[in-house]
Amino acid sequence: MDxxxxxxxxxxxxxxxxxxxxxxxxxxxxxxxxxxxEDYSFMPDVVLKPSTPEEISAIMKMCNQHxxxxxxxxxxxxxxxxxxxxxxxxxISMEKFNSILAIDELNLQATxxxxxxxxxxxxxxxxxxxxxxxxxxxxxxxxxxxxxxxxAGGPKAVKYGVTRDYVLNMQVVxxxxxxxxxxxxxxxxxxxxNLTQLMCGSEGTLGxxxxxxxxxRPYPRKDVTLLAxxxxxxxxxxxIAAIFKAGIAPSGMEFMERDAIEKTQDYxxxxxGETVNVDLPDHVKAHLLIELDGNDExxxxxxxxxxxxxxxxxxxxxxxxxxxxxxxxxxxxxxxxNVSPAVNAYSLTKAEDVVVPRGNLPALIVYxxxxxxxxxxxxxxxxxxxxxxxxxxxxxxxLSDDYWNKEVNEGIGEIFEEVVRLGGTLSGEHxxxxxxxxxxxxxxxxxxxxxxxxxxxxxDPNNILNPEKIF
Amino acid sequence: MDxxxxxxxxxxxxxxxxxxxxxxxxxxxxxxxxxxxEDYSFMPDVVLKPSTPEEISAIMKMCNQHxxxxxxxxxxxxxxxxxxxxxxxxxISMEKFNSILAIDELNLQATxxxxxxxxxxxxxxxxxxxxxxxxxxxxxxxxxxxxxxxxAGGPKAVKYGVTRDYVLNMQVVxxxxxxxxxxxxxxxxxxxxNLTQLMCGSEGTLGxxxxxxxxxRPYPRKDVTLLAxxxxxxxxxxxIAAIFKAGIAPSGMEFMERDAIEKTQDYxxxxxGETVNVDLPDHVKAHLLIELDGNDExxxxxxxxxxxxxxxxxxxxxxxxxxxxxxxxxxxxxxxxNVSPAVNAYSLTKAEDVVVPRGNLPALIVYxxxxxxxxxxxxxxxxxxxxxxxxxxxxxxxLSDDYWNKEVNEGIGEIFEEVVRLGGTLSGEHxxxxxxxxxxxxxxxxxxxxxxxxxxxxxDPNNILNPEKIF
Numbered sequence: 031m032d033x034x035x036x037x038x039x040x041x042x043x044x045x046x047x048x049x050x051x052x053x054x055x056x057x058x059x060x061x062x063x064x065x066x067x068e069d070y071s072f073m074p075d076v077v078l079k080p081s082t083p084e085e086i087s088a089i090m091k092m093c094n095q096h097x098x099x100x101x102x103x104x105x106x107x108x109x110x111x112x113x114x115x116x117x118x119x120x121x122i123s124m125e126k127f128n129s130i131l132a133i134d135e136l137n138l139q140a141t142x143x144x145x146x147x148x149x150x151x152x153x154x155x156x157x158x159x160x161x162x163x164x165x166x167x168x169x170x171x172x173x174x175x176x177x178x179x180x181x182a183g184g185p186k187a188v189k190y191g192v193t194r195d196y197v198l199n200m201q202v203v204x205x206x207x208x209x210x211x212x213x214x215x216x217x218x219x220x221x222x223x224n225l226t227q228l229m230c231g232s233e234g235t236l237g238x239x240x241x242x243x244x245x246x247r248p249y250p251r252k253d254v255t256l257l258a259x260x261x262x263x264x265x266x267x268x269x270i271a272a273i274f275k276a277g278i279a280p281s282g283m284e285f286m287e288r289d290a291i292e293k294t295q296d297y298x299x300x301x302x303g304e305t306v307n308v309d310l311p312d313h314v315k316a317h318l319l320i321e322l323d324g325n326d327e328x329x330x331x332x333x334x335x336x337x338x339x340x341x342x343x344x345x346x347x348x349x350x351x352x353x354x355x356x357x358x359x360x361x362x363x364x365x366x367x368n369v370s371p372a373v374n375a376y377s378l379t380k381a382e383d384v385v386v387p388r389g390n391l392p393a394l395i396v397y398x399x400x401x402x403x404x405x406x407x408x409x410x411x412x413x414x415x416x417x418x419x420x421x422x423x424x425x426x427x428x429l430s431d432d433y434w435n436k437e438v439n440e441g442i443g444e445i446f447e448e449v450v451r452l453g454g455t456l457s458g459e460h461x462x463x464x465x466x467x468x469x470x471x472x473x474x475x476x477x478x479x480x481x482x483x484x485x486x487x488x489x490d491p492n493n494i495l496n497p498e499k500i501f
Numbered sequence: 502m503d504x505x506x507x508x509x510x511x512x513x514x515x516x517x518x519x520x521x522x523x524x525x526x527x528x529x530x531x532x533x534x535x536x537x538x539e540d541y542s543f544m545p546d547v548v549l550k551p552s553t554p555e556e557i558s559a560i561m562k563m564c565n566q567h568x569x570x571x572x573x574x575x576x577x578x579x580x581x582x583x584x585x586x587x588x589x590x591x592x593i594s595m596e597k598f599n600s601i602l603a604i605d606e607l608n609l610q611a612t613x614x615x616x617x618x619x620x621x622x623x624x625x626x627x628x629x630x631x632x633x634x635x636x637x638x639x640x641x642x643x644x645x646x647x648x649x650x651x652x653a654g655g656p657k658a659v660k661y662g663v664t665r666d667y668v669l670n671m672q673v674v675x676x677x678x679x680x681x682x683x684x685x686x687x688x689x690x691x692x693x694x695n696l697t698q699l700m701c702g703s704e705g706t707l708g709x710x711x712x713x714x715x716x717x718r719p720y721p722r723k724d725v726t727l728l729a730x731x732x733x734x735x736x737x738x739x740x741i742a743a744i745f746k747a748g749i750a751p752s753g754m755e756f757m758e759r760d761a762i763e764k765t766q767d768y769x770x771x772x773x774g775e776t777v778n779v780d781l782p783d784h785v786k787a788h789l790l791i792e793l794d795g796n797d798e799x800x801x802x803x804x805x806x807x808x809x810x811x812x813x814x815x816x817x818x819x820x821x822x823x824x825x826x827x828x829x830x831x832x833x834x835x836x837x838x839n840v841s842p843a844v845n846a847y848s849l850t851k852a853e854d855v856v857v858p859r860g861n862l863p864a865l866i867v868y869x870x871x872x873x874x875x876x877x878x879x880x881x882x883x884x885x886x887x888x889x890x891x892x893x894x895x896x897x898x899x900l901s902d903d904y905w906n907k908e909v910n911e912g913i914g915e916i917f918e919e920v921v922r923l924g925g926t927l928s929g930e931h932x933x934x935x936x937x938x939x940x941x942x943x944x945x946x947x948x949x950x951x952x953x954x955x956x957x958x959x960x961d962p963n964n965i966l967n968p969e970k971i972f
Binding site for chain 1: 693888946
């Protein structure tokens with residue numbers, strides 16, 4: 031395998047994007063060497079910032095010919111290391127693909143480039159009364175292309191689905207430089223194998239996304255946010271399934287254990303000088319942050335009433351807080367959105383992203399804490415529990431590097447095995463990348479992994495595109 | 502390639518399922534030689550009716566070894582010939598896989614075998630207050646496994662999505678006999694390539710589905726049905742996009758041109774001795790059948806009001822009919838569901854199933870009629886126009902066989918080319934099978950078809966499973 035340190039190859043790559051868009055110096059490349067996954071860092075040989083699908087096509091042809099690894103990169107907010115150039119080579123940064131090309135109000139669709147920041151896109155369609163629901167916590171900096179590559183979710187997924195539920199069609203540059211559209215701009219499609227859904231969640235291993243057609247929804251006009259306390263993690267998780275069973279479809283159903291709230295309150299105070307008031311008497315161990323949305327105030331209030339009735343059967347240990355004002359709602363969601371940064375600021379963490387049928391969450395959370403006790407690590411649990419998706423941030427604190435990299439990983443393996451036993455799997459929305467790769471054999475088995483490797487080989491026979499990811 | 506007419510191979514296949522479940526005589530095999538696609542008929546060498554995944558695994562191993570074509574078959578209601586044994590060999594009929602294995606009310610999931618009839622499943626979950634929305638017109642006889650293989654839709658898809666939006670996980674027997682689960686029983690999943698969505702819509706070419714895990718929803722408690730007349734097809738299709746633009750999400754938005762209603766009224770009168778009264782003054786050329794559902798009567802009535810206001814801007818040519826009683830609703834939906842059988846009873850038809858962005862429907866329907874004029878064929882247009890999915894039943898009537906098979910196909914090719922130009926594609930919910938296969942190169946291009954062939958080759962290197970379908 032060549033590397034771009036070969037001068038003539040480097041010059042040819044530079045000639046594709048122009049010298050202003052090619053970076054060789056460590057100080058320029060550093061930010062492309064890491065993402066939001068633990069303390070991983072891998073320096074690429076060169077960072078290129080192309081502006082068109084044709085430039086990417088030329089890069090891919092060149093790299094395919096010379097067997098140079100290529101790693102496409104979005105906003106760099108990944109939590110599984112999916113955009114890290116573990117084999118050096120070229121990083122293609124998609125930051126110049128930052129245009130919203132069309133918002134089609136007649137068909138409720140939008141065509142965008144993959145380097146558009148998720149929140150920028152959400153705001154642009156909201157101005158036209160439209161709604162793009164996927165909203166990962168990193169929405170202020172992550173790119174839509176990265177969201178697609180990892181199939182990102184967020185709090186709204188529980189009612190509105192994840193990124194894969196909104197993509198209709200994508201333009202993709204294949205490893206051999208060919209440019210295709212995966213499908214058509216239609217709401218239903220039974221025309222051959224579903225390349226769109228194959229590409230979505232493939233973590234940049236099958237092609238480089240260069241345009242995306244999303245479907246949109248009308249923006250719901252009203253919402254209400256509740257914060258319900260519980261006397262135990264288990265009790266909170268049990269309540270979740272009961273609320274859905276009562277026929278309610280909340281637009282948010284977030285679980286936060288006590289420690290998540292405390293650490294985040296500290297973090298917000300320290301970093302932003304603000305106070306988020308949540309009543310935390312000693313016997314309150316967890317909270318559910320519940321959002322309802324819709325177009326009719328009365329309907330929403332009736333649903334809230336149903337939820338309160340359901341919660342009567344659980345040990346809440348206190349009053350449910352109704353956030354009346356926008357300021358109150360924003361404060362509660364700021365709390366939730368800052369859990370991950372807060373825990374990361376407190377300690378180096380391994381962020382797990384498991385998902386199980388939501389009825390099995392109570393058993394899972396008990397098990398996680400038992401494994402933590404057995405191996406001597408602390409964890410903060412929170413996340414999109416409405417769809418069974420639990421984030422487990424395991425904290426290094428004072429553990430030794432060796433213990434962190436060996437014994438703690440064994441403990442994580444035990445948690446993953448339990449997740450699979452409970453009908454779940456490794457990742458709900460962060461992807462596998464390099465961080466969860468060691469556990470794929472256990473979760474998938476050889477036959478399925480071989481099918482995935484076979485598919486990879488169809489798209490990328492020379493294994494140049496984002497190698498060493500997933501499997 | 503061997504065939505099962507080799508006595509020793511036949512005996513071994515029979516020994517897998519038992520003599521009672523293996524059929525060699527033409528009279529027994531006849532019903533497995535055709536489906537609901539035109540007048541296609543292909544007789545298999547043998548029909549097997551296995552009862553377990555393990556039996557199917559043994560059949561697949563045997564057939565893979567001897568290179569015998571295998572065609573899996575559901576309810577036989579396909580409209581693209583996807584379950585027809587064009588290369589003879591074995592038909593695996595899934596009719597013994599007819600159990601609903603579990604309805605999990607806590608997690609709103611169900612595990613079923615693929616031979617369960619769609620309507621039987623819908624009714625079983627409805628008894629528990631749950632909702633499985635995909636409802637192809639053939640729901641009374643089609644199988645859930647076939648729905649998955651073709652990614653079937655139906656009227657509810659416009660609000661609730663198609664079959665692929667409800668499948669979480671599948672057990673599949675691969676062509677080499679290996680048995681896998683494609684995913685996990687979870688609502689979100691970013692764990693490797695999405696084999697579930699790859700399998701869904703692959704028309705039985707990648708594996709034989711033996712168990713399915715579906716997600717369910719709470720059953721909406723109320724609905725209202727409207728029938729709106731229009732003075733032209735175009736006007737009706739223009740109104741569709743306007744209704745969505747007004748922020749309404751109907752649970753049904755069906756288009757029927759005048760001829761569809763007349764032929765169906767005749768058919769229902771003749772076949773069932775019943776009368777469906779729809780006012781059809783001469784100037785009314787098309788109708789929209791619109792359904793709203795929800796849990797709140799008042800909200801629905803407000804939405805209906807919004808629709809009526811939108812329709813004020815269109816040439817309706819008459820009053821919008823509100824179906825108040827369940828009997829009236831049933832009558833209107835009976836009319837809609839019988840369009841396809843009615844047109845088929847009237848003439849041999851080619852049933853197209855194109856899909857475009859819904860804003861482009863008015864242009865499409867004008868184009869279809871122009872092509873019909875040019876080639877001298879009549880067509881009846883109807884379908885799930887809310888999601889841009891138009892069924893075009895082209896009628897043979899008095900056309901010669903030669904003209905039907907050559908010139909009419911050329912005309913269909915012109916329609917497909919326009920569909921692609923309008924941002925659409927060949928099939929919204931019927932699949933490609935053998936009927937639309939000649940048009941795949943035009944719609945997909947070589948690069949994409951080669952990727953699909955490559956994927957097929959990963960799963961089925963000997964090309965024994967449902968050969969000659971899709972591409």
